Amino acid sequence: MSEGFDRELEDLPPPLRWREWMARAEAVLFASSDPVPRERLARVVGRDCVLDDLIEDISIELGERPYEIARARGGWLIRTRAKHGAAIRAALGDEDLSRNLTQNEALVLTIIACLQPVTRREIARLTGREVGRELIARLSREGMIARGPRSPEPGAPYSYVTTPEFLLRFGLETLRDLPDFEAMEDAGLLSRRAETALDLPIAAQEEE
Incomplete structure (x- = not known):
């Protein structure tokens, strides 16, 4: 972990602390192309942060967005919602996506x-x-x-x-x-x- 990185944010009131933890977790998920395990997310939030509750709150906020948080391989990742697949294929072409199985x-x-x-x-x-x-x-x-x-x-x-x-x-x-x-x-x-x-x-x- 980076030296001096403040996980606990004890100087912030609880609502703002929670919002900052949400932003950090979302940023880590957004930056990773692979599922992020629980122990890695725990590095950017306080010891008392309940990660499952944090992820649930982020998911609620993403409710109207074209992407979502999903569980995979024991961790979490951000992925586009399936209903937008046709739009992505129209823009990027099938060669840039995983092909459909026969x-x-x-x-x-x-x-x-x-x-x-x-x-x-x-x-x-x-x-x-x-x-x-x-x-x-x-x-x-x-x-x-x-x-x-x-x-x-x-x-x-x-x-x-x-x-x-x-x-x-x-x-x-x-x-x-x-x-x-x-x-x-x-x-x-x-x-x-x-x-x-x-x-x-x-x-x-x-x-x-």
Whole structure:
């Protein structure tokens, strides 16, 4: 921390102290391209500052702004609101933004997120289609998935897991924020024990 930096601001009355802490926290979030963890924000506010309350007050003030504070990877970040995506694409072009996932990629990513660690073979059993290496490679290049442990099944293929970038892109703090797997399994949407393939649209041309 910078020498002489006053975190406590004891010379200010409580309302002004709180406003200054809000401004500091917002400035730190605005300056960072990655989620800011709690311990880093704590460096710019007083020991008695309740960070969750502070962030909530900042979020309320941003209510009419085109950006918002979101939880991600155990911290907070400022991001543009989804409803302004079309305007951003019109101004910047798609090449400056994360591309939208195809239907097939989104489906495979959902299965990996819910069943991880999971192999391509297991995904293929669920979908009734081959899941091509290129599809997996695209998700990997974009940082959405990574290799997990080798599976004990014949050939010891690699399994796949999601990454911190996956959480960030979809505004999740942890994997616990995903839909409840047991509920999806009870509904027949996903199951490792499925004896018959699900009728899901994995493109046939994306075979190995």
